[in-house]
Amino acid sequence: MKRLLGASVPLGAALLAFVLGSIMILALGENPISGASAIFEGAFGTGDRFAVTAVRATPLLLVGIGITIAFRASVINIGGEGQIIAGALLSTIVALLVPDTPRIILIPLVMVAGMIGGGIWGAIPGALKAYASVNEILSTVMLNIVAVQLMNFLLRGPMIDPIEKNGSRIPQTERLSDNAAMPTLVDGTRLHLGVVIAALAAVAVYIILWRTPLGFRLRAVGHNPDAARAAGISVERNITLAMAMSGALSGLAGVMLVFGSESLRLVTDGGAAGFTGSAGFNGIVAALFGGLHPLWTIPSSFLFGALLTGATQLQRALQIPAALAVALNGLIVLFVVSSDRLRGWLDGRLNQGAFDNETAELRESRNNSTDQQSEAADPHNATP
Amino acid sequence: MSEFFTLSVLIATFASAVRLAVPYLLAALGETIGQRSGVLNLGVDGVMLLSAFGAYYTVIETGSHLLGVGVGLLIGLFMGVVYAVVTVHLHAKQGISGIGIFLFGLGFSDLLSQELVGAIQPIKKLPSLAKLPFVGGIFEPLEDIKYIGELLFSHNLMTYVAFALVPIVTWMMNRTTFGLNIKAVGENPQAADSLGVSVERTRFFAILIGNTLAGLAGATLSLQLGVFQQNLTNGLGFIAVALVYFGAWRAKWVMAGAMLYGLVTATRLQWQARDIIPNSASDLAAMTPALITILALVLLAKRVRGPAALTKPFTRH
Numbered sequence: 001m002k003r004l005l006g007a008s009v010p011l012g013a014a015l016l017a018f019v020l021g022s023i024m025i026l027a028l029g030e031n032p033i034s035g036a037s038a039i040f041e042g043a044f045g046t047g048d049r050f051a052v053t054a055v056r057a058t059p060l061l062l063v064g065i066g067i068t069i070a071f072r073a074s075v076i077n078i079g080g081e082g083q084i085i086a087g088a089l090l091s092t093i094v095a096l097l098v099p100d101t102p103r104i105i106l107i108p109l110v111m112v113a114g115m116i117g118g119g120i121w122g123a124i125p126g127a128l129k130a131y132a133s134v135n136e137i138l139s140t141v142m143l144n145i146v147a148v149q150l151m152n153f154l155l156r157g158p159m160i161d162p163i164e165k166n167g168s169r170i171p172q173t174e175r176l177s178d179n180a181a182m183p184t185l186v187d188g189t190r191l192h193l194g195v196v197i198a199a200l201a202a203v204a205v206y207i208i209l210w211r212t213p214l215g216f217r218l219r220a221v222g223h224n225p226d227a228a229r230a231a232g233i234s235v236e237r238n239i240t241l242a243m244a245m246s247g248a249l250s251g252l253a254g255v256m257l258v259f260g261s262e263s264l265r266l267v268t269d270g271g272a273a274g275f276t277g278s279a280g281f282n283g284i285v286a287a288l289f290g291g292l293h294p295l296w297t298i299p300s301s302f303l304f305g306a307l308l309t310g311a312t313q314l315q316r317a318l319q320i321p322a323a324l325a326v327a328l329n330g331l332i333v334l335f336v337v338s339s340d341r342l343r344g345w346l347d348g349r350l351n352q353g354a355f356d357n358e359t360a361e362l363r364e365s366r367n368n369s370t371d372q373q374s375e376a377a378d379p380h381n382a383t384p
Numbered sequence: 385m386s387e388f389f390t391l392s393v394l395i396a397t398f399a400s401a402v403r404l405a406v407p408y409l410l411a412a413l414g415e416t417i418g419q420r421s422g423v424l425n426l427g428v429d430g431v432m433l434l435s436a437f438g439a440y441y442t443v444i445e446t447g448s449h450l451l452g453v454g455v456g457l458l459i460g461l462f463m464g465v466v467y468a469v470v471t472v473h474l475h476a477k478q479g480i481s482g483i484g485i486f487l488f489g490l491g492f493s494d495l496l497s498q499e500l501v502g503a504i505q506p507i508k509k510l511p512s513l514a515k516l517p518f519v520g521g522i523f524e525p526l527e528d529i530k531y532i533g534e535l536l537f538s539h540n541l542m543t544y545v546a547f548a549l550v551p552i553v554t555w556m557m558n559r560t561t562f563g564l565n566i567k568a569v570g571e572n573p574q575a576a577d578s579l580g581v582s583v584e585r586t587r588f589f590a591i592l593i594g595n596t597l598a599g600l601a602g603a604t605l606s607l608q609l610g611v612f613q614q615n616l617t618n619g620l621g622f623i624a625v626a627l628v629y630f631g632a633w634r635a636k637w638v639m640a641g642a643m644l645y646g647l648v649t650a651t652r653l654q655w656q657a658r659d660i661i662p663n664s665a666s667d668l669a670a671m672t673p674a675l676i677t678i679l680a681l682v683l684l685a686k687r688v689r690g691p692a693a694l695t696k697p698f699t700r701h
Contacts, residue, residue: 326491
């Protein structure tokens with residue numbers, strides 16, 4: 001029964017979000033059923049759209065499994081946006097510096113560069129938390145701002161496309177080397193190697209977290225830092241490491257956004273979301289929805305990729321702004337994080353009979369206890 | 385550079401710094417009250433976006449700034465109820481549920497503005513004191529005083545409200561039963577509970593006030609700028625949360641932080657307008673507040689202690 005309830009949480013959250021989404025579509029004067037079918041059509045309608053959904057899910061998955069590592073070590077990483085940008089910037093710089101490197105070397109090279117960029121951007125707040133007790137939520141948010149401005153500066157100044165420099169000054173790089181582009185898997189679609197890499201990364205993160213001493217240490221630190229320290233585990237080093245790994249995976253997501261894109265360049269519109277598509281936040285949603293489990297995050301991010309891709313179709317077919325998907329994501333987060341206690345209540349309700357019997361026995365055994373004590377044992381007085 | 389250091393330009397910069405600080409100040413004061421009760425609200429930015437749009441749309445429809453601010457306030461209040469139920473009663477993880485509120489606000493305000501307004505249309509901005517109906521005449525001569533008028537009397541009403549709230553919040557936190565209860569449930573909820581203070585109710589109202597102020601901050605932002613667009617706040621609400629740590633959970637230091645942010649931004653805009661720094665370098669300059677905040681956090685983290693029960697839901701044993 002407990003197992004069943006465990007699965008019911010994301011499903012219940014999805015159902016509630018679906019109902020609320022339907023209400024919103026209704027309020028906008030459209031039929032929710034045609035809205036839902038437009039989303040489904042947009043996400044899975046053709047082979048190519050299916051591929052776009054998978055490509056859209058890729059950064060969500062990479063950010064999501066990174067978030068999972070950090071959360072398992074009890075570090076809240078809200079810096080996905082900044083880490084994506086840092087990874088994208090460093091990998092783009094590498095591609096600009098050595099464009100003629102053969103493909104077989106350049107692709108791994110930009111991926112490593114992206115992971116280093118994102119890794120550094122994650123390690124900074126990790127180290128600040130571990131060694132200087134700086135709240136990681138705040139430092140990651142601040143580093144998001146710094147990363148965006150750094151990107152704006154570089155793309156308007158030193159890294160701007162030479163054609164744009166004297167032209168309309170659109171802040172973007174020149175088209176990057178074709179040797180660095182993510183190889184397409186199915187001709188005629190946008191499905192690229194990054195999708196497979198992200199899925200493999202999820203499996204790797206699962207293995208690291210639950211099958212290696214490193215993962216054990218990270219989870220031990222997250223579970224009970226004092227006990228971990230007593231067992232000789234360096235809490236500081238593992239917190240920094242968790243954030244570095246988390247950032248590296250977000251950085252890799254940045255690589256996919258640049259080198260998996262059709263335009264094959266880094267563009268900014270002045271904000272973070274213009275480039276990342278809020279993947280740094282939506283990845284958190286995907287990870288939470290996947291129960292902070294790397295393998296469950298695979299279908300979960302695919303689902304959110306579908307929602308985002310489908311929302312574009314919703315806008316095209318019914319003129320309902322795609323921002324609906326972002327609002328729904330927010331609601332899903334609220335439902336999932338609120339559900340723990342709701343589930344507890346549900347659990348209590350289901351086991352009510354047993355619970356009452358138990359209390360009765362308890363009362364019996366405390367026959368000679370004072371009134372006050374038996375009152376405290378009364379389940380109707382205790383907060384659930 | 386020398387043209388920047390003339391008295392009139394410096395005064396103009398400072399006066400605009402005061403106005404720019406207002407949304408930060410309102411939101412950060414609200415967050416201070418919430419955090420003092422032990423609840424972290426990361427959703428400020430989302431609440432601000434919703435209120436900013438609500439106020440903007442109300443002004444488009446009715447032309448009344450007063451109604452606009454009122455709608456912003458009510459949206460803040462409503463989001464406060466939502467957040468309070470989610471965190472206080474359902475014990476949701478506070479960092480993450482804040483992100484949920486943020487995403488909802490980001491998406492929903494964008495959705496509404498595309499549906500209801502479409503292309504960005506400017507509205508009339510909040511008027512200065514002298515332009516207020518009925519009482520404006522009193523302030524007209526004051527605003528005309530050289531330098532001092534611009535510095536002290538050229539602002540809109542919300543600016544004075546925001547700065548007046550600083551001593552009010554300080555007084556409330558230190559001198560009223562409600563304020564002392566807030567601090568008690570943020571420091572040691574078990575002890576407060578055993579003395580008969582309802583932890584849940586105190587936190588509920590603290591969050592309500594906090595979100596209402598975030599709503600006011602959002603309304604002020606869009607009405608000061610006279611526009612609304614997607615992600616208008618651009619992370620302002622997150623900075624407001626950081627300002628609370630920056631100001632060590634005390635209203636006057638939070639105000640100092642908000643002023644610093646206003647001043648850095650005003651200086652950057654002034655330099656940009658006067659071509660003292662090139663456009664691309666202004667992106668680098670825009671980083672400085674965030675970098676200053678990180679530095680301040682590093683310096684303060686081990687010296688200043690926040691509310692002991694911050695982010696910890698309360699369960700009675």
